Amino acid sequence: MRTYHQSTRRDLNCLKSDMVIKGRSGLGKSTFVNTLFKATVARRKSGEEEPLPSTTEVKTVSSSLSEGGVRLNLTITDTPGFGDHINNENCWEPIVSYIEAQYGRYLQEEQKVDRLLHIPDTRIHCCVYFIPPTGHSLSSLDVEVLQRLDKIVNVVPVVAKADTLTLEERAAFKERIRADLSDHAIKVYPLQEYEDLDDAPENMKIRERLPFAVVGSTTWHEIHGKKLLGRRSNWGLVEVENKSHNDFAYMRDMLIRTHMQDLIGSTAERHYENFRRARLSTKTTSKVNIVNGQDTDHMEDLNESKI
Amino acid sequence: MAAVAVERPPSPSSSHASGIGDGTSREGSIPSSTSARSVSSPVFTSLSPDLHLGDWYIDQIDEKIRTLKLSGHVGFDSLPDQLVAKSTQNGFTFNILCIGETGMGKSTLMDTLFNTSFESNPAPHTLPAVKLKSHTYELQESNVRLKLTIVDTVGYGDQINKGDSFTAIVDYIDKQFDDYLQEELKIKRSLSAYHDSRIHACLYFICPTGHGLKSIDLVCMKKLDSKVNVIPVIAKADTISKSELTKFKQRIIQEIKANGIQIYQFPTDDDTMAKVNTEMNNQIPFAVVGSTDFVRVGNKMLRARQYPWGTVQVENESHCDFTKLREMLIRTNMEDMREVTHQRHYELYRKKILETMGFSDVGQDNQPVSFQQTFEQKRVEHREELQRKEDEMRQTFVLRVKEKETELKEVEKELYTKYDTLKREHAEEKKRYEDLKKRLDEEKAEFQKRKHQVATQQLTSHTLTLGKTKKK
Numbered sequence: 134m135r136t137y138h139q140s141t142r143r144d145l146n147c148l149k150s151d152m153v154i155k156g157r158s159g160l161g162k163s164t165f166v167n168t169l170f171k172a173t174v175a176r177r178k179s180g181e182e183e184p185l186p187s188t189t190e191v192k193t194v195s196s197s198l199s200e201g202g203v204r205l206n207l208t209i210t211d212t213p214g215f216g217d218h219i220n221n222e223n224c225w226e227p228i229v230s231y232i233e234a235q236y237g238r239y240l241q242e243e244q245k246v247d248r249l250l251h252i253p254d255t256r257i258h259c260c261v262y263f264i265p266p267t268g269h270s271l272s273s274l275d276v277e278v279l280q281r282l283d284k285i286v287n288v289v290p291v292v293a294k295a296d297t298l299t300l301e302e303r304a305a306f307k308e309r310i311r312a313d314l315s316d317h318a319i320k321v322y323p324l325q326e327y328e329d330l331d332d333a334p335e336n337m338k339i340r341e342r343l344p345f346a347v348v349g350s351t352t353w354h355e356i357h358g359k360k361l362l363g364r365r366s367n368w369g370l371v372e373v374e375n376k377s378h379n380d381f382a383y384m385r386d387m388l389i390r391t392h393m394q395d396l397i398g399s400t401a402e403r404h405y406e407n408f409r410r411a412r413l414s415t416k417t418t419s420k421v422n423i424v425n426g427q428d429t430d431h432m433e434d435l436n437e438s439k440i
Numbered sequence: 441m442a443a444v445a446v447e448r449p450p451s452p453s454s455s456h457a458s459g460i461g462d463g464t465s466r467e468g469s470i471p472s473s474t475s476a477r478s479v480s481s482p483v484f485t486s487l488s489p490d491l492h493l494g495d496w497y498i499d500q501i502d503e504k505i506r507t508l509k510l511s512g513h514v515g516f517d518s519l520p521d522q523l524v525a526k527s528t529q530n531g532f533t534f535n536i537l538c539i540g541e542t543g544m545g546k547s548t549l550m551d552t553l554f555n556t557s558f559e560s561n562p563a564p565h566t567l568p569a570v571k572l573k574s575h576t577y578e579l580q581e582s583n584v585r586l587k588l589t590i591v592d593t594v595g596y597g598d599q600i601n602k603g604d605s606f607t608a609i610v611d612y613i614d615k616q617f618d619d620y621l622q623e624e625l626k627i628k629r630s631l632s633a634y635h636d637s638r639i640h641a642c643l644y645f646i647c648p649t650g651h652g653l654k655s656i657d658l659v660c661m662k663k664l665d666s667k668v669n670v671i672p673v674i675a676k677a678d679t680i681s682k683s684e685l686t687k688f689k690q691r692i693i694q695e696i697k698a699n700g701i702q703i704y705q706f707p708t709d710d711d712t713m714a715k716v717n718t719e720m721n722n723q724i725p726f727a728v729v730g731s732t733d734f735v736r737v738g739n740k741m742l743r744a745r746q747y748p749w750g751t752v753q754v755e756n757e758s759h760c761d762f763t764k765l766r767e768m769l770i771r772t773n774m775e776d777m778r779e780v781t782h783q784r785h786y787e788l789y790r791k792k793i794l795e796t797m798g799f800s801d802v803g804q805d806n807q808p809v810s811f812q813q814t815f816e817q818k819r820v821e822h823r824e825e826l827q828r829k830e831d832e833m834r835q836t837f838v839l840r841v842k843e844k845e846t847e848l849k850e851v852e853k854e855l856y857t858k859y860d861t862l863k864r865e866h867a868e869e870k871k872r873y874e875d876l877k878k879r880l881d882e883e884k885a886e887f888q889k890r891k892h893q894v895a896t897q898q899l900t901s902h903t904l905t906l907g908k909t910k911k912k
Contacts, residue, residue, distance in 0.1 A: 172508035195505040201517030390515040394522035
């Protein structure tokens with residue numbers, strides 16, 4: 134399989150995957166990321182050493198992982214301070230600005246006359262949104278933020294620390310969250326409108342399971358001679374990889390094993406193109422005549438000016 | 441910001457490395473492929489939260505990328521499979537341009553290469569100018585779809601004056617680049633659905649004279665080498681004997697080098713293909729024979745050309761280089777040719793076009809200028825220019841109107857004076873006539889008076905005479 138080999142060599146050496154992890158502090162975001170990629174990608178703060186930042190900050194960490202000849206440059210962006218204050222108005226703005234700034238940076242490089250062959254791709258491919266396991270429904274802050282985010286990035290909602298809910302509570306909670314999402318017209322990944330027919334049944338199954346209820350852990354325990362990742366308590370052991378205990382395995386499969394390429398592709402094709410169109414249209418509002426639904430393109434204007 | 445990870449040699453630290461530093465202790469033993477993490481503390485960078493939307497010039501973030509070892513199977517080694525599945529679903533495009541004189545065997549070679557019959561009619565020899573004909577075919581093999589476009593030059597080398605032969609070809613190639621550039625610059629664009637018509641490979645058919653390249657060959661290849669991947673091929677190679685062939689190939693390579701023509705070299709940076717590709721690079725140009733006829737050789741039907749003195753088998757390595765060409769063109773380096781076309785030739789074209797239009801990455805003060813700004817500037821200038829022209833025209837118009845007005849006024853005045861003089865003359869004449877009339881009337885009156893007088897005189901004289909007669 135020559136293409137296989139070539140793609141391993143070339144494209145994936147430059148393959149970047151960017152993820153934004155959002156949620157209030159203490160929800161287990163860093164542990165989750167470490168469990169997902171089986172490496173200490175994100176460093177957890179031990180205790181409350183630093184005071185809470187007064188505005189939401191955006192912190193990125195880049196790592197390079199290698200498996201089976203495939204190298205992945207992973208960038209995780211964390212948002213400490215999100216939703217932690219008394220007045221949380223506009224706490225999403227730094228995040229939205231950050232995401233759009235990445236698109237802007239790519240657009241700028243793409244438009245240069247003398248541009249690089251492989252434009253460094255810092256665009257966010259996936260945003261994992263952590264919902265606190267209250268058991269009730271989406272909070273108004275969550276709704277506000279999700280409404281703004283789903284238009285610019287692929288959002289995957291996740292119920293954090295799912296071991297605080299029993300299975301029935303979990304099912305009911307998920308139902309209510311799904312109802313909330315559809316009430317507010319929030320479109321989460323995988324998007325229904327853009328999928329191919331072959332992926333439809335798979336995506337339906339994924340959507341039925343949304344939001345994923347996950348438990349993260351980086352501690353290994355030994356049970357009956359087997360080594361398992363999990364959280365041990367007095368009444369039992371919550372296994373991370375056990376599909377009947379939580380949805381971590383499903384989420385990991387979707388995120389990494391089946392949909393990673395699609396996440397990257399849909400960011401480049403849909404969200405970036407939407408951003409680019411909006412960005413270029415605002416600059417040329419006076420020249421935009423909607424003729425047959427198409428905007429006049431740059432080259433015509435340039436040719437005009439040459440005459 | 442480089443997306444390349446920095447590889448550092450793993451330091452042999454123990455699995456309970458305190459360098460991990462997050463305070464977790466691992467219970468039990470960890471599988472041995474993990475643990476050693478060898479890098480100095482990463483730099484946490486935080487972006488200021490007031491990056492507003494119009495801010496293009498974000499400073500370079502200095503991130504040190506850490507290389508981590510995995511403690512288990514994560515699963516992203518399936519990424520190549522995902523990529524392949526996606527690409528196979530979309531299908532591939534490949535565009536070949538065949539340049540060669542009429543009767544070189546271009547169409548036959550295409551039929552042989554792709555093992556189908558494309559059904560193209562042989563061209564006449566009498567065309568006045570070089571034209572390009574392109575046909576698109578959809579081929580499918582296993583579950584891979586290929587949209588193949590073959591562009592043929594018709595009438596190449598048939599004219600008496602061949603000076604303009606290559607302009608049609610260069611224009612065609614440029615037009616394909618231009619179409620792609622237009623699509624890329626559009627506001628509402630759909631690059632993934634766009635049918636890429638840029639030429640990925642150009643097969644140049646060399647006449648098997650045995651002596652060397654013709655001057656039209658050199659000129660044409662020189663013009664094309666920076667626009668497309670040129671692969672020279674010796675056509676109808678069964679007319680040359682083996683020894684003549686090696687000499688011929690050497691001559692050709694010499695002439696190509698002497699003229700500084702850069703033909704396409706198969707990539708030698710990939711370890712697996714490097715050896716094969718370097719060997720093949722030394723065999724360029726390939727001497728090929730094409731055939732659409734099948735001949736029974738032994739107990740198989742092979743593509744071959746049958747002569748009374750023997751049969752030339754197309755797929756036989758010792759007879760001709762066809763299999764090598766097919767191997768290199770299709771089976772090994774198709775993807776590389778597409779990449780080179782996109783990354784080198786297209787980028788060169790794009791840079792040139794944008795520069796001639798006045799765009800550059802660096803503004804007047806050597807500040808980086810974005811495309812958007814330059815475009816805005818140009819538009820503003822253009823608008824101002826238009827405004828200025830409009831004002832000028834308006835002014836000239838006003839002037840003209842004024843002139844015309846004054847002219848008309850003068851004419852009007854003249855008319856009035858004329859009218860006045862005429863009226864006066866009229867009045868004078870009238871008076872004169874009236875005088876005359878009065879005088880006439882007076883004369884008439886006098887005449888009447890005198891007549892009357894005479895009449896009465898006569899009467900009185902008559903009465904006198906009358907009285908006299910009565911008295912008797």
